Amino acid sequence: MEQHVTPCEDAPPPLMYRVERPVFDEAYLHTQLLHPRERSPKTIRQRLAQQLHCSSERAKAIALSFLPILTWLPSYPVKEYLFGDLVSGLSTGVMQLPQGLAYAMLAAVPPVYGLYSSFYPVLLYTFFGTSRHISIGTFAVISLMIGGVVVREAPDSMFMIQALNGTATNTTVFIDTEARDARRVHIAVVLTTLVGVIQLVLGLLRFGFVAIYLTEPLVRGFTTAAAVHVFISQLKYLLGIQTPRFSGPLSALHSVTAVFSDITSTNVTTLIVGGVCMVVLYCVKDLNERFKKKLPVPIPGEIIVVMVSTGISYGLSLSENYQVDVVRTIPSGLLPPAIPDFSLLPNLVTDSIAIAVVGFSMGISLAKIFALKHGYSVDGNQELIALGLCNFVSSFFHTFAITCSMSRSLVQESTGGNTQIAGLLASMVVLLVVVAIGFVFQPLPQTALAAIIMVNLLGMFKQFRDIPALWRTSKIELAIWLVAFVASVLLGLDLGLLVALGFAILSVIYRTQSPKSVILGQVLDTGLYCDVDEYEKAAECTGIKIFHSNSSIYFANSDLYLNALKEKTGVDPVHLQAIRKARKRKLKKESAERESQNHKSPQKMSAVVKLDLELGVTHEVVAGGGSQNHLEVQGNGQVAETHTESDSEETRFLEPLCPVHTLILDWTPVNFIDSVGAKAIKLVIKEYAAVDVCVFIAGCSRTLLAELRTLQFFTGVVAPEMVFPTVHDAVLHCRRRTGHMHPRLL
Numbered sequence: 164m165e166q167h168v169t170p171c172e173d174a175p176p177p178l179m180y181r182v183e184r185p186v187f188d189e190a191y192l193h194t195q196l197l198h199p200r201e202r203s204p205k206t207i208r209q210r211l212a213q214q215l216h217c218s219s220e221r222a223k224a225i226a227l228s229f230l231p232i233l234t235w236l237p238s239y240p241v242k243e244y245l246f247g248d249l250v251s252g253l254s255t256g257v258m259q260l261p262q263g264l265a266y267a268m269l270a271a272v273p274p275v276y277g278l279y280s281s282f283y284p285v286l287l288y289t290f291f292g293t294s295r296h297i298s299i300g301t302f303a304v305i306s307l308m309i310g311g312v313v314v315r316e317a318p319d320s321m322f323m324i325q326a327l328n329g330t331a332t333n334t335t336v337f338i339d340t341e342a343r344d345a346r347r348v349h350i351a352v353v354l355t356t357l358v359g360v361i362q363l364v365l366g367l368l369r370f371g372f373v374a375i376y377l378t379e380p381l382v383r384g385f386t387t388a389a390a391v392h393v394f395i396s397q398l399k400y401l402l403g404i405q406t407p408r409f410s411g412p413l414s415a416l417h418s419v420t421a422v423f424s425d426i427t428s429t430n431v432t433t434l435i436v437g438g439v440c441m442v443v444l445y446c447v448k449d450l451n452e453r454f455k456k457k458l459p460v461p462i463p464g465e466i467i468v469v470m471v472s473t474g475i476s477y478g479l480s481l482s483e484n485y486q487v488d489v490v491r492t493i494p495s496g497l498l499p500p501a502i503p504d505f506s507l508l509p510n511l512v513t514d515s516i517a518i519a520v521v522g523f524s525m526g527i528s529l530a531k532i533f534a535l536k537h538g539y540s541v542d543g544n545q546e547l548i549a550l551g552l553c554n555f556v557s558s559f560f561h562t563f564a565i566t567c568s569m570s571r572s573l574v575q576e577s578t579g580g581n582t583q584i585a586g587l588l589a590s591m592v593v594l595l596v597v598v599a600i601g602f603v604f605q606p607l608p609q610t611a612l613a614a615i616i617m618v619n620l621l622g623m624f625k626q627f628r629d630i631p632a633l634w635r636t637s638k639i640e641l642a643i644w645l646v647a648f649v650a651s652v653l654l655g656l657d658l659g660l661l662v663a664l665g666f667a668i669l670s671v672i673y674r675t676q677s678p679k680s681v682i683l684g685q686v687l688d689t690g691l692y693c694d695v696d697e698y699e700k701a702a703e704c705t706g707i708k709i710f711h712s713n714s715s716i717y718f719a720n721s722d723l724y725l726n727a728l729k730e731k732t733g734v735d736p737v738h739l740q741a742i743r744k745a746r747k748r749k750l751k752k753e754s755a756e757r758e759s760q761n762h763k764s765p766q767k768m769s770a771v772v773k774l775d776l777e778l779g780v781t782h783e784v785v786a787g788g789g790s791q792n793h794l795e796v797q798g799n800g801q802v803a804e805t806h807t808e809s810d811s812e813e814t815r816f817l818e819p820l821c822p823v824h825t826l827i828l829d830w831t832p833v834n835f836i837d838s839v840g841a842k843a844i845k846l847v848i849k850e851y852a853a854v855d856v857c858v859f860i861a862g863c864s865r866t867l868l869a870e871l872r873t874l875q876f877f878t879g880v881v882a883p884e885m886v887f888p889t890v891h892d893a894v895l896h897c898r899r900r901t902g903h904m905h906p907r908l909l
Contacts, residue, residue: 189886247579252588265612269306284553285590291549294530298571357515359555371543384647390623400613403430437610522566678714690891716840736850831862
């Protein structure tokens with residue numbers, strides 16, 4: 164049985180919107196209605212006094228902003244938060260240990276320096292950071308960028324030593340690894356110091372907004388490329404082969420070529436150990452993902468792999484019996500602080516800027532995600548200061564640059580972490596290992612660390628799914644993603660980031676130079692105006708063209724704006740001026756032809772006049788059908804001649820050059836205009852006025868109007884009476900105006 168659904172009779176009536184007011188223009192609004200406030204400009208001395216004044220409240224606010232821990236630690240709810248922070252801190256610390264050891268390999272420094280980098284920065288961030296959930300420490304992308312710089316500045320070729328092999332003719336070449344590692348540590352420490360200084364200065368100068376220039380597609384494409392670099396760099400450890408480490412453009416291709424050219428020397432034992440570790444880690448991560456709602460804490464797969472592989476390596480003597488590379492020496496205790504070798508600074512400035520920006524971008528993006536989820540706010544400037552202090556201060560204790568880790572941050576948040584007390588406890592776990600039991604991990608196979616790194620890259624490789632999604636939503640963002648990925652893979656992470664950033668800026672310029680331009684029409688019986696090509700109910704107003712372009716007007720696109728205006732409206736003042744000149748030439752030619760015809764028979768006309776004078780009558784001579792000569796006899800016997808041109812010629816000249824008599828520029832989407840754009844608009848208004856087409860402007864914001872007044876826009880052909888607050892105001896004014904104008908403008 165069919166059921167017919169009828170509208171509910173008790174439905175509330177639609178909300179009505181009725182406004183009855185005069186049509187406003189800018190002249191009336193500015194002088195009669197709004198009454199702008201008179202504000203005397205402040206002197207430089209007054210501004211400095213306002214910024215530098217000191218009071219107890221201001222001092223307290225500065226202290227709380229610089230040390231965010233003071234805002235939440237005094238009111239820390241021990242019963243509610245302590246257990247969750249304790250579990251979270253232990254879980255994150257257990258995860259931080261193997262990642263610190265593994266990511267030190269990416270940074271091309273001995274593994275113990277990864278543990279140092281997992282302790283000092285985490286401890287400092289507890290006091291200075293504003294995020295409650297991110298886990299600060301080593302991160303694959305930053306470690307790889309550091310490793311690229313370190314290998315470039317201290318390649319293996321600098322530490323080649325030739326040793327005699329029995330006779331003077333036989334020599335063996337080997338690498339002085341101790342000297343190489345010491346040099347690389349110095350470079351990494353100096354680079355970290357410079358990164359910290361840059362981040363600290365940017366934070367103090369309130370430059371926390373710099374991260375917005377690294378758009379999400381750019382960051383995701385860049386990190387995916389970094390994952391490719393990381394994966395390639397770990398192949399030699401997984402296979403147990405010895406290949407040089409490359410840096411610079413095409414380093415990824417050179418590394419792959421070197422690995423495959425030497426693949427026949429693969430250590431099978433190393434490959435088996437690494438493969439088993441990868442399988443175990445993948446299965447544990449899959450179990451954690453599937454049963455994350457049922458498990459109280461994630462299964463610590465990484466520390467399990469580290470402990471089991473270390474035990475097997477120690478029990479079977481994999482290093483001596485099967486030539487499996489292991490971590491070897493891990494000194495116990497913390498190294499004393501030392502001043503970095505600042506003579507290395509000049510070669511590291513460019514790299515440090517890239518690392519500083521990328522590290523901050525990673526940290527602030529993840530911090531904002533957790534802050535939004537848990538209902539608090541993070542300060543981008545304070546985050547810069549916190550990261551800068553973590554890197555700068557920690558570099559004196561032999562660490563390399565850090566940022567937040569996505570995998571550890573997810574663990575810290577999902578296991579119940581509520582504050583950075585969890586991070587503090589995680590750093591204590593690392594400290595315990597460094598001070599007391601670091602020697603236990605000396606037999607740890609490097610292939611196990613490579614397996615940990617590779618499995619942790621799965622999340623980054625899943626970002627390839629962005630490609631079909633961006634293809635459906637935004638082709639420009641897809642182009643940014645692909646350029647960031649391809650450039651970073653081929654040119655290296657430093658140059659790739661620069662190319663990607665430049666392309667992203669160019670995409671913004673492209674968008675401003677290729678905006679969507681439409682003609683608006685009025686929706687019947689409303690004050691709404693929509694695109695006539697897209698909506699059926701939008702109808703153009705007779706004789707009026709309403710032009711809308713969703714871009715600002717400045718030096719780079721002012722010509723494009725005017726070209727789109729002429730193309731969309733179909734009204735080109737240059738073309739109309741040419742038509743007008745052609746009409747003038749044609750009328751002059753016709754007038755000259757008539758005059759020549761009139762001068763051909765002057766004697767005949769004089770005879771006729773003489774005869775008619777005698778008869779006392781008026782005679783009409785029609786010449787060419789275009790003019791009439793009236794000869795009348797006046798009372799004193801003189802003849803008066805009157806010459807009358809036909810109105811048809813004047814009418815033909817005064818006919819409108821086109822059916823459009825008014826253009827309305829909808830400036831609702833215009834955010835700013837510069838002097839070049841203002842001059843271009845004034846010039847086109849003057850050109851249209853010369854062909855009897857009036858131009859009005861509608862929808863300007865008060866900020867834009869202030870800019871126009873500063874640019875002295877309202878002079879000459881442009882007056883405030885030509886600017887209206889809404890498009891509907893402008894349309895109503897034009898309709899009333901054209902009703903009382905010369906017929907040629909109707």
